[in-house]
Amino acid sequence: MEKEILQLFSNLTERDREIEYASYRKLIKIMQEPVDWTYAVWEQLIKALTYTDGHARARAAQFLCALAAKSDPEERVLDDFLKIWAVTYDEKTVTARHALQAIWQIGLAGQVQRDLIVSYLAKRFQTCIDEKQPSRIRYDIIVSFKKLFDATNDQNLLDIAKRLIDEEQDIKYKKKYKTAIR
Structure with missing residues (x-):
C-alpha cells in the first residue's frame, strides 16, 4: 500500500x-x-x-x-x-445517519448487492416508525434510492421510492420525501 x-x-x-x-x-x-x-x-x-x-x-x-x-x-x-x-442503528444519531447516507453505494457493486440494499432500505422505511427521528431516516432512505437511481439509471429504484412515499400517512412528510426524488 x-x-x-x-x-x-x-x-x-x-x-x-x-x-x-x-x-x-x-x-x-x-x-x-x-x-x-x-x-x-x-x-x-x-x-x-x-x-x-x-x-x-x-x-x-x-x-x-x-x-x-x-x-x-x-x-x-x-x-x-x-x-x-x-451502524445505521447506532446509538449516536449522527453516526447512524452518516452510515445510512453512505450505504446506498454498496448497490453500485452489482445486482446482488443492489437487491440487498434495496430490500434492507425498503424494509427499514416501513419499520423505522418507532425509532428516534423516523422522518429523517425515511428521508435519507428516499435520497439513497435517488442517488442509486442517478448512478445506475434503474427505473425500478424510483418506482420503489414512490411506492414507499405513498405509504407515508403524514402529508407534510410525504411532500418532503417527494422533493428528494425530483
Whole structure:
C-alpha cells in the first residue's frame, strides 16, 4: 500500500480536527475510483465499526461502503453487510445517519448487492416508525434510492421510492420525501 494512503489513514487519529477531516475527505475522494489496497484495510475497517468512538464507526462504515462500490471484486461486502448495516442503528444519531447516507453505494457493486440494499432500505422505511427521528431516516432512505437511481439509471429504484412515499400517512412528510426524488 502506498505511503500516502497509509499516512491518510494514520491522520484519522490526529487530535488536529482539520488534519483529520482533510484526510477523511481525501480518502473518500480516492475511493470514488477503484483502488488496489481494499483488502489491506478491510478487516481493520470492520473492527472499527465497533470502536467506542462514534466518528471512527461512521468513517469505517462510509469507507467500507465506498470500497464495496468500486473495489471489492471478492464481494466481501456480502459477508460483512450486516456489520455495516448495524451502524445505521447506532446509538449516536449522527453516526447512524452518516452510515445510512453512505450505504446506498454498496448497490453500485452489482445486482446482488443492489437487491440487498434495496430490500434492507425498503424494509427499514416501513419499520423505522418507532425509532428516534423516523422522518429523517425515511428521508435519507428516499435520497439513497435517488442517488442509486442517478448512478445506475434503474427505473425500478424510483418506482420503489414512490411506492414507499405513498405509504407515508403524514402529508407534510410525504411532500418532503417527494422533493428528494425530483
